[in-house]
Amino acid sequence: MTPCSPLLLVFIVLLALGGCASRQPPVEPPPVQLSPATWEQIDREIIDASLASTSSVNDYARRSMRVWKDRVQQFTESDFIPWFTGYWTQQWLTMKVAWYRMNSGEGKEPPEKRLALYLQEQYHQRVLDQVSKEIDPEGIRDRAMELYIQLLGQQVQQIAKRYRAPPEQLNLRLTRIQAINLGPPAARNASLYQLLYSKPLAEQPAYAALVGHMHSAVRAGTQRSDVGLSSVAQQASEKLGATLAPRGIASAVASAVGRVAGALISVAATGYGVITHNQEQPQMIEQLRVILNVALNEEWRELMENRKTGAMAGVYYLSGEIEENLLGARQLQNDSEQGSLRIVLPAQ
Template sequence: MSPRNLLFLLLALLLTLGGCSSRQKAPEPPPVQLSPATWEQIDREIIDASLATTSSVNDYARRSMRVWKDRVQQFTESDFIPWFTGYWTQQWLTMKVAWYKINSGEGKEPPEKRLAAYLQEQYHQRVLDQVAKEIDPEGIRDRAMELYVQLLGQQLQQLAQRYRAPPEQFNLRLTRIQAINLGPPAALNASLHQLLYSKSLAEQPAYAALVKHMHSAVRAGSQRADVSLSSVAQDASEKLSATLAPRGIASAVASAVGRVAGALISVAATGYGIMSHNQEQPAMIEQLRVILNVALNQEWRELMENRKTGTMAGVYYLSGEVEESLLGARRLPDEPETGSLRIVLPAQ
């Protein structure tokens, strides 16, 4: 090979190596030392991230609760209303009211309350328990809390990268932010760093205590429904009681004490024709549908808006602790506290 060709070969090799080196990724810039003012700005952006995350999770909870509400309405229409307004159910309820009246007295609940308890039990079994197999407000509440922790963690990683904050300093910052404050004991407290990075949520005692407390709230879907069914039971009890005398059922029940339920139902059937029931049933169905729909709408709003027991209660608690912890660290001594949602666990 001539010297000239060798020179060309060397130049080509150098150009190739130079191109390879130019395509290599530039090294990450080292973390910088942040000023106190910058750390204060980071704190403000953590609060903003918490608020934005809460808003995003609220959208998830609202969409999920719409699905829950639709399923409750469907089971109410397909199961509970036909059952309650059916001919044989009305006969059975009439017999129960008669039996309650015979056994009423001092120290016993009024017949309408006993009937309400029975209807509430039936509503749970036929509607709420069936819907809970598919979707449950308590499950939505738990998932909302998990989403808040997950999405906030992603936001904070981006925040640390944007400011090129030293990892050890940023993590130390997060350990000073309270996220769960249910102690004593100290195991029921958790910092934001612990919540995000120490262990899985299922393995953290403080998080488990928070979930347990949320589950001890009024069972989702029952509060307003039970109130509405109490009014239904009151009306039903009065109407059924009014029919006892002309139908002679009270005396029939009194003379049939100890007999099987089927015999009692047959006695009721002899005093009340199915034709009369069919005439009254459409109005009964419409009245019951209106009452239960109003109650369901009220319950849905309660589950969405109640900051202590609703589907967003856990998220509001976590975000309130995080935001209050950061605001409290920056508050001047003479500034009043804004306050955040506090949960006090019962004594163990």
Template sequence: MNVRALIIALMVTLASCASASKPVPAAVQVSPTTWHQVDQEILAASKSATTPARRYATQTMDSWMDSVYQRTESDFIPWFTGYWTQQWLTLKVSWYKVSSQKPAQTPAQRLDGYLQEQYRERVLVPVSRQIDPEAVMVQATAYYIQLLDQQLPPIAQRYNIAAEQFDAHLNAIPAISLAAPPNGSATLYQLIHAEPLAKMPAYVALIEQIHKAATGPDAGRPDAGISSVAIHSSEKLEASLAPRGAASAIAAAVGRVAGLMISVGMAGFGAITHQHERAEMEQQLRSSLSSALNDKKRSLIDNPDFGVLAGVYAIAGQIEGSLGDAPLLPSSLDSAEAQ
């Protein structure tokens, strides 16, 4: 038994020595041609992930626009064209004319600011509680990253590339590259492995940059249609001030009781006249806002700096540009909807 145990121990020792002296196999070398093919597939995966993200953002903004139209029709247009609203706006324009301390700011510009605020409170804010364009941008960006992540592992498998080698390759591909923030850079590997994505410094910096662009001066007026309505309304309301002033003078001349009767009579006559003109006023307002809202929708979808696809454009453009492809640019709204 002792001899047998000694032989077994000797065999184990010899086997361990042999395995210790055996060299560790080196990683399989991947040729430059193979890496080029891999990059082409990563590029194609990015483009493939962009299409559903664009479709999601476009369809969601279609729903947003429908809600904006409905809210404009049911709330803002009846409010704006109402008789007492027009009386109130006339008083405001009159006050703007006599109290303006900024000669460069006309009554029309001040009325524009007031109407913009009213449109925001009556239409945009209530709609944003259901569909928020900024939230759509964040969701579309995360959706693109998720779809891209799902397509990458099969690429490594098709070319029989080890996970460590493939991860190192992804870690050399920039996905976010911002100039200003200190933590504004991330690789493709870091992006798809961020847990959670919402706390990744470079991703947070990108979303914040898009938000600043959307609320900054380069984004233009929130609603150009309101501005055109304000200019037209201001001119019309200013023109109505003269006859109103004459009626007030007559009422003052005949005394308190008779003056009150004249004022009430003028108000009643004005309400009747206004009712006859209201349908035309509503149609003009509806036409002005419809054109402006369509422009706003296109800007919110296609603008590469602050639209709902700005995050997708930024990341996909960085990845695809680093792989030798032309930077990703927004497609036209028509082609986006057709995809």
């Protein structure tokens, strides 16, 4: 093998050094200094991003609430309606109405209201509580808030990249935009920067306070299904009450104080036949179905349209705070600029 000449070795070394020099990493361009007009445009685009995120999340909430409504209807048909219109349930409810009437008087709720409360309890146990194991409006509302924050954060990053906004300046600007305002204390307040980047949502006190605030607002309201059940209870109380005298149930209850529920039901059954119940049951089922469907449709509309307690309530709160802060900052800047013009012009 012929040894390499010294000149060839020098050439190879120079060639290698030139290759290394050509592979130097590219130099990052210096940060761009954005003008006030550009920052104003960024604010406008954040508002647009908030509106777009709200619209996307509304589609999610609407689809999820349709699933919830379908499941409520299924459990109502398969459990509550058969239970309520069943022969032994009607006997038991008749006994309850008789008992309520015997114990009514000053300072006590009327029989119709006491029966309504009982039916509401049963409806929650047999229908709403069962559906909530799979899906429920409060869970949809919480997930909608998380999804809104996630989508808005992605769009803010795209806006920053598009305008090559310096991260420090952008973060400072986001810190001045209030997203949650539930204080005092100050821990119940949060800026848009905190909401998007500071730490996971589950660890943010202000976000936890907002979730709790939404849940409390819902519990303070009245569900449409409960309103519908009040109507059912009113009709049931009148119907069952009309049968008390001919069936002698009131006196049976009076003589059976202290006995177990099964004995009371057997006493009630003596004056009311299964055949009569079977004749009335189809009409009873249809009336109950209509009342509960109307109530459920009203409840669904309320959950979708109420901006304070509905499935989108948390999203509306966050987007409203963010957009109002951005619009307010722009208005304040415009007023300041117009004020300076009003001062300068007379001097000119």
